[in-house]
Each structure stands twice: as structure tokens, then as C-alpha cells.
Amino acid sequence: MTALIALDGVSKSFGSVKATDRFSMELADGEALGVIGPNGAGKSTMFNIITGGVRPSEGRVYFAGRDITRTPAHERCRMGIGRSYQIPHPFANMTVFENLLVGAAFGGSRTEAASYEDCHEILDRTGLLQKANALAGALTLLERKRLEMARALATRPRVLLLDEIAGGLTEHECAALVDTIKAIHRTGVSIVWIEHVVHALLSVVSRLVVINFGRKLAEGDPHEVMASTEVQEVYMGISAE
Amino acid sequence: MEWLDAIIQGILLGGLYALFATGLSLIFGVMRLVNIAHGDLIVLAAFLGLAMVNGTGVHPLLSLIVTVPVMAAIGYALQRGILNLTLGRDILPPLLVTFGLSIIIQNVLLEVFSADTQRLKAGALETASIAIGDQIAIGWFPLIVFLAALGVIAGLQLMLFRTRLGMAFRATSDDHRTAGLMGIDNRHVFALAMALALGVVALAGTFMAIRTNFSPAIGPARLLYAFEAVIIGGLGSLWGTLAGGVILGVAQAIGAKFHPGGQILAGHVAFLIVLVLRPNGLFPRTRDR
Numbered sequence: 001m002t003a004l005i006a007l008d009g010v011s012k013s014f015g016s017v018k019a020t021d022r023f024s025m026e027l028a029d030g031e032a033l034g035v036i037g038p039n040g041a042g043k044s045t046m047f048n049i050i051t052g053g054v055r056p057s058e059g060r061v062y063f064a065g066r067d068i069t070r071t072p073a074h075e076r077c078r079m080g081i082g083r084s085y086q087i088p089h090p091f092a093n094m095t096v097f098e099n100l101l102v103g104a105a106f107g108g109s110r111t112e113a114a115s116y117e118d119c120h121e122i123l124d125r126t127g128l129l130q131k132a133n134a135l136a137g138a139l140t141l142l143e144r145k146r147l148e149m150a151r152a153l154a155t156r157p158r159v160l161l162l163d164e165i166a167g168g169l170t171e172h173e174c175a176a177l178v179d180t181i182k183a184i185h186r187t188g189v190s191i192v193w194i195e196h197v198v199h200a201l202l203s204v205v206s207r208l209v210v211i212n213f214g215r216k217l218a219e220g221d222p223h224e225v226m227a228s229t230e231v232q233e234v235y236m237g238i239s240a241e
Numbered sequence: 242m243e244w245l246d247a248i249i250q251g252i253l254l255g256g257l258y259a260l261f262a263t264g265l266s267l268i269f270g271v272m273r274l275v276n277i278a279h280g281d282l283i284v285l286a287a288f289l290g291l292a293m294v295n296g297t298g299v300h301p302l303l304s305l306i307v308t309v310p311v312m313a314a315i316g317y318a319l320q321r322g323i324l325n326l327t328l329g330r331d332i333l334p335p336l337l338v339t340f341g342l343s344i345i346i347q348n349v350l351l352e353v354f355s356a357d358t359q360r361l362k363a364g365a366l367e368t369a370s371i372a373i374g375d376q377i378a379i380g381w382f383p384l385i386v387f388l389a390a391l392g393v394i395a396g397l398q399l400m401l402f403r404t405r406l407g408m409a410f411r412a413t414s415d416d417h418r419t420a421g422l423m424g425i426d427n428r429h430v431f432a433l434a435m436a437l438a439l440g441v442v443a444l445a446g447t448f449m450a451i452r453t454n455f456s457p458a459i460g461p462a463r464l465l466y467a468f469e470a471v472i473i474g475g476l477g478s479l480w481g482t483l484a485g486g487v488i489l490g491v492a493q494a495i496g497a498k499f500h501p502g503g504q505i506l507a508g509h510v511a512f513l514i515v516l517v518l519r520p521n522g523l524f525p526r527t528r529d530r
Contacts, residue, residue, distance in 0.1 A: 051422055078423040090413035094408075102412045107424030112405070156422055176463055 002065035004029040004159055004190050010059030013062055019045040021214035032191040034205035042214035043194045047161050051083050052076045077107040084148035086164040090131030092137030099136050100154040107155025126150040159190040166197040174200050242376040247494040255490030256387030259483040260445035261463055262470035264438030270477035271410050271434040274335050277340040280464030285346050286312050286446025287455050291359055301361040301451050309444040316439030320432040352459035361450035386448045392439055394479050469512040475522025
């Protein structure tokens with residue numbers, strides 16, 4: 001079976017900084033993959049390469065077997081790549097409901113009636129129903145993070161890229177978020193999740209990739225990867241003596 | 242009575258200024274592009290109308306059936322072919338390119354139509370009026386222009402808040418990168434916005450050509466009125482743009498009452514007063530990052 005997403009030797013430099021350095025990875029259809037690494041390791045750049053915000057200077061990007069290296073971002077979205085940003089980017093002058101409607105109508109290529117139902121259901125699932133008619137610019141940080149995920153879901157993605165969505169949440173909020181993400185995964189949506197809140201990550205993903213200096217440092221079973229001395233040393237900042 | 246008359250004429254003139262400014266406002270709102278060639282595009286539309294009327298003998302208002310779609314098509318091609326390439330983090334490239342475009346349009350018009358002043362003749366419509374009492378008469382043509390401005394702005398407002406395309410406009414206006422991630426093709430959306438804007442420009446150019454004399458060189462002054470109307474009303478707000486046009490028109494009409502040469506100056510003074518007291522305009526968009 002072909003991988004849903006495959007990165008084949010992609011590199012991207014910003015000036016002299018190599019944000020991504022000959023990086024390869026695969027995501028199977030239906031898989032939930034976790035990505036960890038220190039700040040500035042190139043995790044978000046990797047997401048940008050997948051969504052089309054950044055074009056790699058070398059290497060190829062594949063989606064469901066198709067080479068999408070030169071495909072513009074809006075077409076990738078329509079193919080089924082959804083993403084949430086670490087720093088929320090809502091359409092501030094539109095209501096929460098309209099934010100989702102944009103995703104559903106354009107990214108999900110749905111009719112208007114079907115879009116309304118979808119959006120209502122997604123708002124309910126992500127706990128934003130009460131805020132449906134509020135201006136997105138007036139939301140709290142937690143609500144904006146939920147909106148990021150809700151809007152990505154409205155595009156009916158086959159894979160959802162989540163960028164540090166649990167950061168800054170209380171224990172209780174985080175647990176609720178994990179439940180929501182698990183429920184999304186159960187509906188058949190593949191997940192790639194960049195997260196510093198490791199315990200939240202480990203309760204969802206079945207495989208873990210560790211990135212450092214734009215390269216893959218380790219990969220495999222989450223608990224084994226977390227236990228490896230290499231990862232402890234580089235990522236957790238604990239010297240293994 | 243004389244003053245009331247001046248104010249009424251000023252309001253009606255404001256309709257024309259609002260039409261000048263609507264395209265500018267829409268484009269700035271959707272893609273943060275300041276189109277320096279806007280005034281020259283208005284003049285281009287006027288000459289297109291002139292060529293139509295001279296060539297076929299139709300009434301100027303009937304020529305709109307052709308000039309509006311032609312200008313819209315030019316707008317779409319211009320945006321896809323040139324202006325999209327200039328949009329980015331830096332605000333300078335679009336300014337420079339549209340400035341160059343302004344010079345090109347002026348010179349092409351000069352080459353083709355010469356520097357002579359022209360006028361579109363609308364026959365009896367130019368002088369037809371409705372008398373209200375003994376001292377006030379409202380011209381049919383200024384009234385038509387004002388109602389057209391109202392209709393255009395109401396229509397655009399409906400489009401923005403009731404249609405799929407309008408939703409795409411508002412989303413790209415808020416954050417065009419994220420709009421791309423939501424499946425919106427920005428290049429296409431921007432081009433449609435420019436097409437709409439130049440469709441309105443065709444209307445404005447033809448009305449201007451019926452109302453006043455025009456020549457290839459008058460574009461920059463129209464741009465100035467358009468800018469002032471947009472800034473008075475508040476950037477990105479269409480109803481504000483209408484209000485801005487009306488304020489400009491009324492100020493000019495009142496200025497002309499004080500002194501025959503005071504018309505233009507009074508408009509600029511009104512603009513400066515608003516700029517000092519309300520730098521964001523009278524009806525700024527609620528939220529902008």
C-alpha cells in the first residue's frame with residue numbers, strides 16, 4: 001500500500017540555517033504519528049513543506065502516491081491535507097461559523113446545505129457551538145486553538161496536521177482535547193501531531209519521530225523512542241551518564 | 242435655499258466620487274493593494290466609452306453593456322498576468338508597478354486619442370431635471386449617478402456577506418495565506434476582485450465622461466478624489482466609501498458657494514480635517530491585525 005504522505009529527502013534552508021536537511025518520512029493511511037524535537041528543530045517547516053506554504057529546495061513530497069512537490073497550497077487542501085497552526089490564524093473579522101464555512105465550502109468542496117450541517121456538527125464536537133456567532137477575533141486563546149482544529153476539520157481532511165495544539169492548556173483542557181483528537185482519529189482521519197506535551201501525545205500516537213537540526217534523530221514505538229538515551233540527551237536535555 | 246441646493250448638488254456629486262472610490266476600496270480591502278493606476282483606468286474606461294459611442298452612435302449609457310464586461314476582463318487579466326506577481330510581504334512592488342501602469346495608460350491614450358479634451362454627449366439627459374419648489378432643481382443625470390452608486394455599493398455589500406465569493410473575499414482579506422490552506426485559490430479570488438473593481442470603474446468612467454470634459458491627463462486627479470473618499474470613509478469599508486464621497490462632494494459644493502475657485506480646495510480641506518481628527522476614517526473596519 002502506498003503511504004498517505006511521503007517526504008523523500010526534502011531540504012529547506014533559511015539563510016545559512018538548514019531548517020530541514022534531507023528529511024524523509026512516511027505516514028500510512030489511518031496512522032497517528034507524533035513528532036517531537038527541540039524548538040527550532042524544523043518541525044513546523046516540515047508541516048509547511050507538506051501543506052505547500054514552503055517549497056523545499058530539494059526532495060519530493062507525495063500525497064497518496066501523487067507527487068505534489070509543485071502543487072499549490074489550496075489544491076493540497078482540497079486533496080485532503082488539513083492543518084492547524086501553533087499560533088492561531090483565525091479570520092478575525094468573520095464569525096466562528098463563517099470560519100468553518102470557508103473551510104467546508106472551498107477546502108471540502110461541499111454544497112452549501114451540506115456545509116452547514118458539517119460545520120454545526122464539527123462545532124459541537126470541538127466544543128465551540130456556543131461561540132458559533134462570535135467574531136473569531138474576539139475568542140480566547142483556548143477557543144482559538146479549538147477553532148484552528150475545527151476549521152481544519154471542516155475541509156474534510158484525510159490527514160490532519162496538528163501543530164502544538166495542547167501548549168498552554170490546563171490538565172483538564174488537555175485531557176478533553178486528547179479525547180477530541182482520539183475521536184477524530186477513530187473516524188479514519190490520519191494524524192500527524194507536533195507536540196511538546198509528551199504525555200498527551202503518547203496517549204494518541206502509535207509511532208513517534210524525533211527531529212533535531214532538521215534531521216530525523218529517531219523513529220519507532222513511542223515508549224521505546226522516549227526511553228532511548230539519545231533522545232533523552234538531545235530532547236529532554238538530560239545528560240545520560 | 243441656495244445653501245440647501247448646494248448641499249443637494251454636493252450629495253449627488255458625491256455619488257460619482259463614491260463610484261470612483263469603490264473599486265479602490267474593494268481592492269485594498271481584499272488584497273491590500275494600493276492601485277496608483279486607478280484614476281487612469283477610469284479615464285481609460287471613459288475613452289473606451291467614447292470609442293464605442295463614436296463608432297456605433299449608441300447612447301453613452303447603452304455603451305456600458307460593452308465597456309463594463311470589457312473593463313472587467315481587463316481587470317482579471319491584469320491581476321493574473323501582472324499584479325499577482327507583485328503581491329507579497331513588501332508593499333513597494335505593487336505601488337511601483339501600478340505607478341508604471343498609470344504612465345503607460347496615459348501615454349497610450351495620448352497616442353491614440355491625442356491630448357484634446359473630449360465629452361460624451363448624452364442628449365436630453367444632460368439637462369433634464371425635476372423641479373422642487375421654485376429654487377431647487379435636481380438633475381436627472383446626477384440623480385441616476387447617485388442611485389447607481391447606492392445600487393453598486395448595496396450590491397457589493399450583499400455579495401460580500403451573502404455569497405460564496407464574498408466569503409472568499411472576506412477570508413482572503415483577513416489572512417490570505419490561511420485562506421490558501423482552506424482551499425481558496427488566492428490568485429483567482431484576487432483576479433475576480435480586480436474584475437469587479439474595474440467593472441465599477443467602467444461605470445464611473447462613463448458617468449464622468451458625460452458629466453465633465455476629460456483628457457488622457459486627468460487620471461491622477463480622479464485617483465486623488467478616490468483616495469480621499471476612501472480615507473474619509475475608513476479603509477476597506479464600502480458604506481464608509483459612499484459617505485466619504487458624499488462628504489467630499491458636499492464640501493466642494495459649499496466651497497464653491499464661498500468662492501468660485503474654492504471648490505477643489507474645500508474638498509481637500511475637508512479631507513485633511515477628517516485625517517487629523519479621525520486618522521482611521523469615519524467608519525473603519527472593526528478589527529485589523
